Amino acid sequence: MSLIEVKNCFKVYNNGVTAVADLNLSIQKGEFVFVIGASGSGKSTLIKMLYREERPTKGSVIVGGINVAKLRNSKVYKLRRKLGIVFQDFKLLPKLTVYENVAFALEAIGMKSEEIRPKVLKSLESVGLKDKIRSFPNQLSGGEQQRVCIARAIVNNPKLLICDEPTGNLDPKISKEIVNILDKINKESGTTIIMATHDKEIVNRMKKRVILLENGILTSDYMKGSYKAHESN
Amino acid sequence: MKAIRIFGRGIRDSFKSVFRNFSLSTAAIACSSITLILVAIALILSYNVENITKDLERELTIVVYLKKDATEDQQKELENILDNMENVDSYTFKSKDEWKLEMKNSSETLNTTLEYLEENPLLDSFIVQVKDVNFLKETSKKILENEYVSSADYGEGMAENLIASFEVIEKITVIIVIALILVTAFLISNTIKLTIFSRRNEIEIMRLVGASNTTIKLPFIFEGFILGCLGSLIPIILTIYGYVLIYDHFNGYVFSQLIQLVEPFNFILYVACILVAIGAVIGMFGSYRAVRKYLKI
Numbered sequence: 470m471s472l473i474e475v476k477n478c479f480k481v482y483n484n485g486v487t488a489v490a491d492l493n494l495s496i497q498k499g500e501f502v503f504v505i506g507a508s509g510s511g512k513s514t515l516i517k518m519l520y521r522e523e524r525p526t527k528g529s530v531i532v533g534g535i536n537v538a539k540l541r542n543s544k545v546y547k548l549r550r551k552l553g554i555v556f557q558d559f560k561l562l563p564k565l566t567v568y569e570n571v572a573f574a575l576e577a578i579g580m581k582s583e584e585i586r587p588k589v590l591k592s593l594e595s596v597g598l599k600d601k602i603r604s605f606p607n608q609l610s611g612g613e614q615q616r617v618c619i620a621r622a623i624v625n626n627p628k629l630l631i632c633d634e635p636t637g638n639l640d641p642k643i644s645k646e647i648v649n650i651l652d653k654i655n656k657e658s659g660t661t662i663i664m665a666t667h668d669k670e671i672v673n674r675m676k677k678r679v680i681l682l683e684n685g686i687l688t689s690d691y692m693k694g695s696y697k698a699h700e701s702n
Numbered sequence: 703m704k705a706i707r708i709f710g711r712g713i714r715d716s717f718k719s720v721f722r723n724f725s726l727s728t729a730a731i732a733c734s735s736i737t738l739i740l741v742a743i744a745l746i747l748s749y750n751v752e753n754i755t756k757d758l759e760r761e762l763t764i765v766v767y768l769k770k771d772a773t774e775d776q777q778k779e780l781e782n783i784l785d786n787m788e789n790v791d792s793y794t795f796k797s798k799d800e801w802k803l804e805m806k807n808s809s810e811t812l813n814t815t816l817e818y819l820e821e822n823p824l825l826d827s828f829i830v831q832v833k834d835v836n837f838l839k840e841t842s843k844k845i846l847e848n849e850y851v852s853s854a855d856y857g858e859g860m861a862e863n864l865i866a867s868f869e870v871i872e873k874i875t876v877i878i879v880i881a882l883i884l885v886t887a888f889l890i891s892n893t894i895k896l897t898i899f900s901r902r903n904e905i906e907i908m909r910l911v912g913a914s915n916t917t918i919k920l921p922f923i924f925e926g927f928i929l930g931c932l933g934s935l936i937p938i939i940l941t942i943y944g945y946v947l948i949y950d951h952f953n954g955y956v957f958s959q960l961i962q963l964v965e966p967f968n969f970i971l972y973v974a975c976i977l978v979a980i981g982a983v984i985g986m987f988g989s990y991r992a993v994r995k996y997l998k999i
Binding site for chain 1: 704705707708711722903904906907908909910911912913914915917918997998
């Protein structure tokens with residue numbers, strides 16, 4: 470069974486805007502998928518539905534066996550524990566150190582302190598920030614903050630990593646580094662990665678599966694795709 | 703095990719955030735302190751008013767005079783009747799000789815006047831205390847129905863006015879206390895809401911990393927509890943010292959012997975307990991309400 474299964478999914482916001490229309494999508498374990506599209510194309514809505522920030526109006530979105538459409542508000546944490554989320558704006562807690570920010574994710578799910586420490590250190594090491602564990606977020610560069618965010622997202626070994634424009638606020642060189650880290654995570658631990666992005670260069674270079682959304686409709690889905698391939702259509 | 707861990711971390715985090723968000727905590731504590739001081743004053747006032755009216759009500763009695771020719775049997779019969787009357791709390795017999803003695807002692811003129819009279823012109827009487835002063839009139843009427851009773855006097859008019867004003871005063875103080883508690887609840891819970899509003903990012907991130915709603919709520923509810931308790935600290939100290947000071951200053955009486963203040967202990971300790979309870983409960987409730995708002999998505 471696939472990790473993500475979206476069937477006949479519609480999302481209509483309260484103001485009447487249809488963000489996603491009749492979407493069908495299936496993503497297997499271990500895949501690295503780019504979701505591309507112009508602003509307002511519905512890619513953010515799709516990403517948000519995957520972690521139940523939004524609920525589909527119609528149809529089903531099944532992530533790791535959990536039907537997001539039917540997930541009650543009080544049970545959302547069961548889904549969130551299975552996945553890691555990387556944000557464009559990092560969403561780090563400014564009053565906690567790098568170490569505390571990553572440990573926060575494990576403390577929140579009630580893990581033992583002695584189990585937390587090695588996991589946090591391992592996770593920070595894999596993003597190359599082991600020497601900055603005592604720094605506060607505002608002492609770090611944008612790229613470093615994004616790496617903390619990734620470390621926090623992968624610290625619990627999730628099956629799925631959802632990235633909502635993780636390079637949106639970063640310059641090309643740093644963006645490349647971030648994507649390389651994500652690629653490494655995908656290859657080394659087999660974590661499925663879904664990444665919404667605007668960054669043509671990255672998409673073209675990586676040669677991964679690319680899903681294009683236009684006005685809420687899935688218009689193309691290529692393996693080893695690129696922006697060029699879509700544009701030529 | 704996991705539940706205990708989450709509980710422990712909740713307490714730890716709540717203490718941490720009280721200190722880390724020091725200025726907001728101070729604002730919440732100051733706000734609850736001020737309103738709780740008002741509540742304390744209202745509580746003390748209303749309890750004293752109630753106490754004073756109870757004291758005054760106890761002074762309201764029916765004086766029942768027997769007819770001059772009433773026999774001893776009839777006196778016994780009246781005792782029986784009084785025993786069986788519902789609203790009669792207690793009564794004492796006061797013979798005409800006792801009255802005479804009291805009158806002689808009370809003034810020189812009366813003393814000499816009474817000396818000249820061979821026969822005691824006064825009447826035997828019962829002084830009746832009632833259970834409910836609201837039925838003073840009815841009770842006295844009932845007593846008067848007996849043929850050998852000459853009069854049943856309860857200070858008609860004056861007593862009724864007094865009772866009516868007691869009722870008004872009691873109602874007003876109760877309303878004031880309730881209104882103040884509501885205002886306090888509103889103010890404290892809003893201030894705590896503000897402190898939590900400034901941390902909605904934290905709540906959002908906790909939710910995103912997979913904390914259950916209970917885990918998120920717990921530290922905030924504890925924080926509300928801590929803020930509420932800290933907020934009641936100053937009002938408690940003030941009421942204890944303040945009330946004892948006032949009590950000692952007036953020697954326990956205001957204006958006259960008739961108006962007696964409630965003794966400070968243990969009364970003031972009850973007030974302290976009520977203040978802590980109000981602070982803690984409202985603090986917890988306020989933060990619960992505020993967090994719940996950010997958990998609804």
